[in-house]
Amino acid sequence: xxxxxxxxxxxxxxxxxxxxxxxxxxxxxxxxxxxxxxxxxxxxxxxxxxxxxxxxxxxxxxxxxxxxxxxxxxxxxxxxxxxxxxxxxxxxxxxxxxxxxxxxxxxxxxxxxxxxxxxxxxxxxxxxxxxxxxxxxxxxxxxxxxxxxxxxxxxxxxxxxxxxxxxxxxxxxxxxxxxxxxxxxxxxxxxxxxxxxxxxxxxxxxxxxxxxxxxxxxxxxxxxxxxxxxxxxxxxxxxxxxxxxxxxxxxxxxxxxxxxxxxxxxxxxxxxxxxxxxxxxxxxxxxxxxxxxxxxxxxxxxxxxxxxxxxxxxxxxxxxxxxxxxxxxxxxxxxxxxxxxxxxxxxxxxxxxxxxxxxxxxxxxxxxxxxxxxxxxxxxxxxxxxxxxxxxxxxxxxxxxxxxxxxxxxxxx
Numbered sequence: 001x002x003x004x005x006x007x008x009x010x011x012x013x014x015x016x017x018x019x020x021x022x023x024x025x026x027x028x029x030x031x032x033x034x035x036x037x038x039x040x041x042x043x044x045x046x047x048x049x050x051x052x053x054x055x056x057x058x059x060x061x062x063x064x065x066x067x068x069x070x071x072x073x074x075x076x077x078x079x080x081x082x083x084x085x086x087x088x089x090x091x092x093x094x095x096x097x098x099x100x101x102x103x104x105x106x107x108x109x110x111x112x113x114x115x116x117x118x119x120x121x122x123x124x125x126x127x128x129x130x131x132x133x134x135x136x137x138x139x140x141x142x143x144x145x146x147x148x149x150x151x152x153x154x155x156x157x158x159x160x161x162x163x164x165x166x167x168x169x170x171x172x173x174x175x176x177x178x179x180x181x182x183x184x185x186x187x188x189x190x191x192x193x194x195x196x197x198x199x200x201x202x203x204x205x206x207x208x209x210x211x212x213x214x215x216x217x218x219x220x221x222x223x224x225x226x227x228x229x230x231x232x233x234x235x236x237x238x239x240x241x242x243x244x245x246x247x248x249x250x251x252x253x254x255x256x257x258x259x260x261x262x263x264x265x266x267x268x269x270x271x272x273x274x275x276x277x278x279x280x281x282x283x284x285x286x287x288x289x290x291x292x293x294x295x296x297x298x299x300x301x302x303x304x305x306x307x308x309x310x311x312x313x314x315x316x317x318x319x320x321x322x323x324x325x326x327x328x329x330x331x332x333x334x335x336x337x338x339x340x341x342x343x344x345x346x347x348x349x350x351x352x353x354x355x356x357x358x359x360x361x362x363x364x365x366x367x368x369x370x371x372x373x374x375x376x377x378x379x380x381x382x383x384x385x386x387x388x389x390x391x392x393x394x395x396x397x398x399x400x401x402x403x404x405x406x407x408x409x410x411x412x413x
Contacts (some may be wrong), residue, residue, distance in 0.1 A: 010130040014139060016194045024084065024123075025150025025159070025281075027183030031056070031091065033158040033273050035110060036252045037266070038094070038173040042103050053376030055274040057245060060091070060121070061367020062328075065217055067122060068360035071215070075198030076126040077191055081126045084188035086115030089182035098174040113152065113177075116184050118363065119188030120147055125359045128347055129199040134292060137299075137344040141288025144340060150183070150282035158223045159266045163174040164358040172262070176317070207352055220357030223350060233346030234362045235400045236300045238369040243307045246373035246393040247304050247314055247331055248276060251324065253378070254386040258319040261400065269320055275325045280330020287340040296345035300404050303337020306330050307397050311350025315390025338400070372377060 039052035063083055073245040090112025097106035127143040128136045158176045165175030224230045252269040259265050291299045307330075314327025343362070350358050374394075380389045 004198060004203065004258055006130055006206060009174075009197060010139075012194065013130065013199045014127060015240070015299065015332075017059050017127055017143045018189065018320045020144055020190050021120060021123055021143055021146035021184045024034070024116060024120050024148040024187035025147035027091070027180035027187070028120055028147075028315060029273070030158050030161060030276055031113055031148065032185075032248075033179045033252070033270055034092075034162065034173045034176045035113075035265070037256065037269070038098065039103075039106060039110075040256070041173065041374065042097070042101065042106055049146065051375055051378060052107065054249075054371045055066060055107050055110040056090075056114040056117065057367050057374055058085075058371035059111035060116075060118035061114070061364050061371060063115055063118040063247075064122075064364040065358040066120060067363075068217055071200065071340060071356045071360070072338045074369045075201040076122075077195040077198045078118050079295045080122060080126065080195075081188045082324065083115045083119035084184045084191070084328070086112050087117075087119065087184040088115075088181045088188070090115060091177045094177045095174045095181075096176075096236075097098075098171040106233040109177075113180070114367070115182065118367075119184075119187065121363055122359075124343060125297060125347070126195075133348065136347060137288040137291030137340065138285065139288070139294070140344060140347070141284040141286075141291075141340045143337070144284040144288075145281050146280060147209075148284075149215065158270050159263070162266065181397045203352065214278040215267045216357055217361050220354065220359075220361040223354050224361060229348055229349040230358060232400070232403045233296070233301075233342045233344075234281055234358075234365055235301070235403060236342030237346070237362055238366045239397050239400045240303055240307060240335050240342065241366045242302075242369040242373045242396050243393045244280075244312070244335040245333055246396075247369040247390055248273070248328065249374045250377045250381045250389055251276075251314070253381055255321070256325070267325040269300050271323060272321065272328055276328035279329040280335050281332070283333060284336045287336050288344070292343050296348070297404050298398070299337050299341030300345070301337075303334045303339075303341060304404070306334025306337055306396055308334075308394050309396035310334055312360055315387040355379065 035052050063086060067079045067083055072081055090109045093109030093112060094106055097109055124140050124143050128140050160173040161179040162173060224234060251272060251313045254264045255268050287299050310327050310331035313330055314324055317323040317327055327379055345363055347355060
């Protein structure tokens with residue numbers, strides 16, 4: 001039974017995380033909206049532009065290793081603030097790359113920019129450190145949903161940020177990354193100043209967990225190997241993310257191939273990606289409620305159906321931007337189902353002392369899957385094309401479909 005004091009801290013924690021997800025979400029979404037376009041401009045083609053998204057994703061994934069270490073030592077507050085600080089460094093480096101026209105610096109900057117994504121994703125686990133088991137899915141999804149306000153507006157704000165800096169003689173695509181740095185900075189300050197007491201530290205105190213060395217990523221891997229429910233949760237999150245990144249990362253390039261005016265491209269990309277991000281986050285509380293009420297497996301299954309429908313819709317859209325937006329909306333909804341359902345399943349499948357390590361492993365796996373998706377997507381679009389990319393992405397989700405549908409449903413999963 002949760003004490004009154006712990007319940008009050010949990011309410012405050014959710015409020016702080018809600019606020020940081022909004023401003024941090026703006027920073028992440030603005031960068032996502034123009035990252036592929038910036039790399040396409042610097043490199044002269046779409047093949048390497050997908051590697052920019054890949055660099056951002058792998059950067060966020062690799063940060064899971066120090067994030068777990070900091071979390072184990074100091075709790076969530078220091079770890080999340082650190083991740084946003086790395087994202088600020090990355091955004092500044094990307095701006096410098098646009099000024100100097102340096103392709104290597106742009107990739108390094110995008111790698112560090114992944115810190116903002118890592119912080120936004122890890123925040124969902126901070127939301128459930130003090131949550132009662134029967135409310136875990138809803139409270140996790142509430143923090144995921146909070147990113148809607150920032151993430152949906154982010155791509156639409158990208159043209160304004162871009163034009164504002166260009167009015168002062170700045171290079172194209174640099175303004176959005178300056179806005180990202182500001183958003184990450186505000187989120188980091190809010191976390192450092194307001195996330196007190198730390199929810200994970202308090203949860204450890206209430207559970208009587210002893211002080212001392214705590215499991216890292218490698219220990220988390222051993223835990224997952226022996227836990228089929230945790231493996232299913234991790235796979236659902238990772239492969240759902242793979243499909244989402246593969247299709248989403250190349251959508252701006254697909255739009256650009258059918259248009260000629262750069263300003264029109266930026267505007268259309270902003271609208272389509274705003275619709276996509278709305279799908280990712282807006283209905284996540286329903287996914288969380290469904291995970292608590294009906295079980296995580298059913299939510300993951302619904303997410304898989306959404307991803308398959310998205311690939312079919314977007315892959316056949318051609319130059320129909322309305323159909324493309326519908327496809328990207330379904331892509332976001334499907335991702336939300338696999339992300340919320342898989343994260344809830346994973347968290348409920350392991351003991352409290354093991355959670356930071358296993359959660360970090362999940363984000364590392366998810367990031368590697370997304371990085372690979374971003375890396376290959378550019379080459380596929382520059383060769384067979386966007387419809388082929390969507391078809392291949394749909395095939396990737398089949399392994400988790402088999403696991404979710406055919407493994408026996410354990411108690412509480």
